Amino acid sequence: MTKKKTSNSEEYLRMYTQMARIRAFEDQANKLYLSAKMPGLTHMYSGQEAVAVGICEALKKTDHITSTHRGHGHCVAKGAEFKQMFCELLGKEEGYCRGKGGSMHIADQANGNLGANAIVGGSAGIATGAALSAKNLGKDDVTVCFFGDGALGQGLLYEVMNMASLWSLPVIYACENNLYGEYTKVEEMAAGELTGRAKAFGIEAFELDGQDVLAVNNLSQKLVARARNGEGPFFIQLNTYRYHGHHVGDINREYYRPKDEEKYWKEERDPIINFGIWLAKENIATTAELQTLRDQVNQDAADAVAYALDASYPLAEEVDMHVFI
Amino acid sequence: MRSITLSQAVNEAIAEEMRRDETIFLLGEDVAEAGTPFKILSGLVEEFGTSRIIDTPISEPGFTGIAVGAAMTGSRPIVDLMFGDFLFLVMDQLCNQAAKTHYMSGGKLNVPMVLRTNLGATRRSAAQHSQSLHALVAHIPGVKVVLPSSAYEAKGLLKTAIRDNNPVVIFEDKLMYQDKSEVPEEEYLIPFGQANIVRQGTDITLVGTSSMVQVAEKAADILAKQGISAEVIDPRTIVPLDEDTILSSVRKTSRAIVIDEGHQSYGVTAEIASRISEGAFYHLDAPVQRMGAMDVPIPFSPALEDLTVPTPERVAIRAMALVKGELTYAI
Numbered sequence: 001m002t003k004k005k006t007s008n009s010e011e012y013l014r015m016y017t018q019m020a021r022i023r024a025f026e027d028q029a030n031k032l033y034l035s036a037k038m039p040g041l042t043h044m045y046s047g048q049e050a051v052a053v054g055i056c057e058a059l060k061k062t063d064h065i066t067s068t069h070r071g072h073g074h075c076v077a078k079g080a081e082f083k084q085m086f087c088e089l090l091g092k093e094e095g096y097c098r099g100k101g102g103s104m105h106i107a108d109q110a111n112g113n114l115g116a117n118a119i120v121g122g123s124a125g126i127a128t129g130a131a132l133s134a135k136n137l138g139k140d141d142v143t144v145c146f147f148g149d150g151a152l153g154q155g156l157l158y159e160v161m162n163m164a165s166l167w168s169l170p171v172i173y174a175c176e177n178n179l180y181g182e183y184t185k186v187e188e189m190a191a192g193e194l195t196g197r198a199k200a201f202g203i204e205a206f207e208l209d210g211q212d213v214l215a216v217n218n219l220s221q222k223l224v225a226r227a228r229n230g231e232g233p234f235f236i237q238l239n240t241y242r243y244h245g246h247h248v249g250d251i252n253r254e255y256y257r258p259k260d261e262e263k264y265w266k267e268e269r270d271p272i273i274n275f276g277i278w279l280a281k282e283n284i285a286t287t288a289e290l291q292t293l294r295d296q297v298n299q300d301a302a303d304a305v306a307y308a309l310d311a312s313y314p315l316a317e318e319v320d321m322h323v324f325i
Numbered sequence: 326m327r328s329i330t331l332s333q334a335v336n337e338a339i340a341e342e343m344r345r346d347e348t349i350f351l352l353g354e355d356v357a358e359a360g361t362p363f364k365i366l367s368g369l370v371e372e373f374g375t376s377r378i379i380d381t382p383i384s385e386p387g388f389t390g391i392a393v394g395a396a397m398t399g400s401r402p403i404v405d406l407m408f409g410d411f412l413f414l415v416m417d418q419l420c421n422q423a424a425k426t427h428y429m430s431g432g433k434l435n436v437p438m439v440l441r442t443n444l445g446a447t448r449r450s451a452a453q454h455s456q457s458l459h460a461l462v463a464h465i466p467g468v469k470v471v472l473p474s475s476a477y478e479a480k481g482l483l484k485t486a487i488r489d490n491n492p493v494v495i496f497e498d499k500l501m502y503q504d505k506s507e508v509p510e511e512e513y514l515i516p517f518g519q520a521n522i523v524r525q526g527t528d529i530t531l532v533g534t535s536s537m538v539q540v541a542e543k544a545a546d547i548l549a550k551q552g553i554s555a556e557v558i559d560p561r562t563i564v565p566l567d568e569d570t571i572l573s574s575v576r577k578t579s580r581a582i583v584i585d586e587g588h589q590s591y592g593v594t595a596e597i598a599s600r601i602s603e604g605a606f607y608h609l610d611a612p613v614q615r616m617g618a619m620d621v622p623i624p625f626s627p628a629l630e631d632l633t634v635p636t637p638e639r640v641a642i643r644a645m646a647l648v649k650g651e652l653t654y655a656i
Contacts, residue, residue, distance in 0.1 A: 064398060098431030105429040114397055115430060119421055125390015126397060126422065133395035136350060136376060143394075156418075159387025166382075322432040323466050325490045 009284045013293075015057055015213050016279060019049035019272045020294050022073045024301040025082060026244075029072065029089060029103075033248040037309065039091055042103040044244035045073030050271035051176050051238045052077035054216025055144055058224045064112045064130045064143040066123035069104045070242070071116030074146050079111035082304035092311040099314050100322065112141075120181075121147055121154030124173075128160040131171035131232070142170045142227045150181030152190045152197065164233040165201040172223055173198065173235045176210065178242040183256045198235030210238030211271045214278075241265040328505040331473070332365045334480035335441070335497065339366070339403065341512065342487040343373055346401060349487060352379040352388050353405025361405060363502050389415040389440065393423045396438040396492075403487065406442035409496060410456045415440075423492040424467030437490045441483070443499040444472075444586060445536050446634050452622035455630075457535075457586040460593045462494045463564050469517060470564040471495040474538035476506040481515030482561060489517070498536040498586075518565035522574070526556030529580040529644050532571055532597055534560060537584040543637035544644060551641075553648050563593055571597065572604040579610040580647045584635050589617030611647045616640060 026046040032038040045052070048070075056065065056077035067074040075085060080096065088095030089103050096108050107115030114130060117123040127145030134141040151157055152175070164171050175194060179186055186194075195205035206223075208215050216238065223234045243266060245253045279285045285293075329337070343349045351369070353361075357380045360367030370378040381388040385406060392402035406415065423436045444457035463470045469491055473479035479497060486493040523538060524545055533541030538559045545555035556574050560566055575581045581601050585593040594615035601613045616635040624630050645651075 066394075096431070097429060097433065100431050101429040107430045107434060109430065109433045114394070115426070115434065117422075119417055122390075122417060122422060123394075125387060125418055126394035128387075129391035129394020129396070129400075129402075130398040131394075132391055133398040133400040136395075137348065137399055156386050156390060159382070159384035160391060162382060163384065163387060163391065322428045322430075324469070325427055325432070325435055 011057070012279060012284055015053050015217065016272070016275055016290065017293060017297065018053045018057070018077055019213065019275065020297045021301070022049045022052065022076045023272060024297045025072055025076055025085065028086070028301045028305045030244065030248055032089070032305065038089055040102060041247045041249055042089065043070040043247045044242065045070050047243035047265060047270070048176055048178060048210065048240045049073055050213035050216055050275070051174070051210045051240055052146070054213045055174055055220045057217055058220035059112070059142065059144065062112055062139070063141050063224070064114050064127070066114045066127040066130070066143070066145050067116040068123070068146055068148060069116060069118050069120070070148065071106060072103070075106050075108055075113055075116070078108065078113045080108045080113065082301055083307050086304045086308035087311050090308050090311070091313060092308055093314040094311050098318065121151035121157050123147070124151070124154070124157040124160045128164050128169060128171055131164065131169040132167065134170060140228045142172065142224050142232070144172045144174055146174050146176060148181065149175065149177040149179070149186040149190060149194070152194060153181070158197065161198060161201050161203060161233070161235070165203050168230060168232060170227040170230070170232040172227060173233065175235065175237045176240055177237055178240050180242065180246070180257065182246045183250070183253070185256070194237045195235060203233050203235050205235040205237070207237040207239070210240030211269045211274065213271055213275050241269065326507040326509060329476055329508050330503050330505050331476040331479050331497065332363060332502040334476040334508055335365050335483060336367070336369065338480045338483040338487070340369060340372065342484055343377065348399060349401045349403065350377040350379060351403040351405060352381050352392065354381055354383055354407050356380060356405045362407065363499065365502065366405070385411050385414040386418050389418040390422065392438045393418055393426070393436055396423070396436040397426065397434050401487065402438045404438065404440040406440055408454050409442045409444045409458050410453050412442065412458050412461065419462065419468065419492070419494070420465045424465050427491065428467060435490050436492050438492050439483075439486045440492070440494045442494065442496055444496045445498045445500050446586065446618065446623045447630055448500055449625065449627060449630065451625040455623035457496070457618060459494070459496050459563065460587045460591070463593065467492065468564065469493040469562060471517070471562050472535040473497060473561070474535055474559050475501070476504065477508050478515060478559070478561065480508055481513050485514045485517060488514070496535060500536060515561065517562045518567050519561065520567035520570040521559045521561055522570065523557040523559050524555070526554040526578065528554045528578055528648050529582065530556045530558060530571070530574040530578045531582050531584060531640065531644070532558045532560065533584045534563065534586070534593060536586050537635060540635055540637050540640060541584055544640035547637060547641040548644055551645060553645065555644060560597070566597070568600055568604065571601065575601050575605040576608040579608050582614040582616055582640060582643055582647070584616045584640055586618055586634055588620050589615055590620050592617050611650070614643055614647065616643065
């Protein structure tokens, strides 16, 4: 774990809490699926919490992010509330998108989240456009484009990275390499160095341990400040791991991923456990205090699920509302 | 009143709107110093600078996606897509992203962007630079589709498009760029969803879009010499579509031909003909006719290309057959 002065206890505890909140959210979402209470499928972010939290804790509210089909973690990390999120996952009117987007399109405009995206790599243009908009309108907002290693196969990403570099846009491309694009290993699908793609466009690129929230946050703080200062764009490859399958229904997955690999990441590389150990060692919080904090977060998630299950569906007359403004 | 070309009308509309609203910018290939291959945008970069008239690499999906994101965050981008045929390249960004964002976000996010492109064959440009693909876009809920038929129409409709808070795709007929029409000096806007009755008539309704409005008018001239009075209607926008004006006309004339330069099968002619059949069936004295581009890739050879699109003569022949009761089944 990266060494850091312990004077920022509040920020560290907030990062820990935010990671715990994402884990709690996903555990509940998985339960909803397994108990057949959730329509459709969803994609779990569990295991990758340090990426979303480390980056989003370096952003201000008006900074934008674009997210992916595996987007609950980004949404929580950028400031969303459990209730509206679970309502959205269940297709309820009180959801962030009035139940019309669902898990794969959850967006939270008020906190700068321009939305998850069900097209792999589909938000690369949107993120770059948000950065161009900020620059043109004289705002100092930065945009972070989250995408997985699977999106490296999409041409759109390369088109917009080229323009972002030509125009020095305040955008950070955050590539979450969780080792698998759907059911296939990244090394079978992406030739060469991942960071080499960005470097070819003259974009400064970094690779780091995406399980280390402090390392992610430290680098993000620096790059966000530089992007605000007109030094962007940047590219970060964050090496991480998704604990679940491609989606909640991808349960028998030994044909593409061995169980001992999952065991290793969950037991040895877990971002929440390891950050908890560090917090205790640095005397920022005791193990018992962290347990209490996790219990509270789990309770909040359970309460939000109960609320969402009881919440109303949108009325039928809403079906053709919001096609046009 | 002065007359200006359609190209000048587009240029004026953009310049006026950009002066009015600083959040508007334009991006596309060779739009700045080059002013596009059709020289439509000449002079704009001199007035508005390179931060608002932005030359992009040849990356249509990329710059369309950038426009979507900019539109979601306070800007009002105008995308210049050099040829309508390149729509196939940008379909994900236009139809999966721009068109659905407002709905998918439950009304929280807006995408006020305009994508300007073109349509039209007979420019000897072969199959990948001659298509009229507006039906593809019109099929997707969440995008407005605008088809100006003259310089006057182009200016008023484009200004409305730029002020609209939804994604709007406007197709200009590239053969019409140098065509002049009367355009007032003073500002005007043409609302969407209000068809224009170009010419009044009593015997048959010719619904023509974009390039086919002129074709319909010329057909009406031919028909007038035969003593047949044709009403010509220009829907102006196919999303939204002014069904009422079209139906009122057909209820009066009892016959209709729909003419559009897109391919005939599964296209705009089919949609409008079907609405006429549904909404005016008991007023019809003859089957509604569709005249679109032939269902072939647009050929290069002039001898072949000219066969693929409706002409005034072919429209007039079809109309005469309808009026004389000689046509009881679709040709």
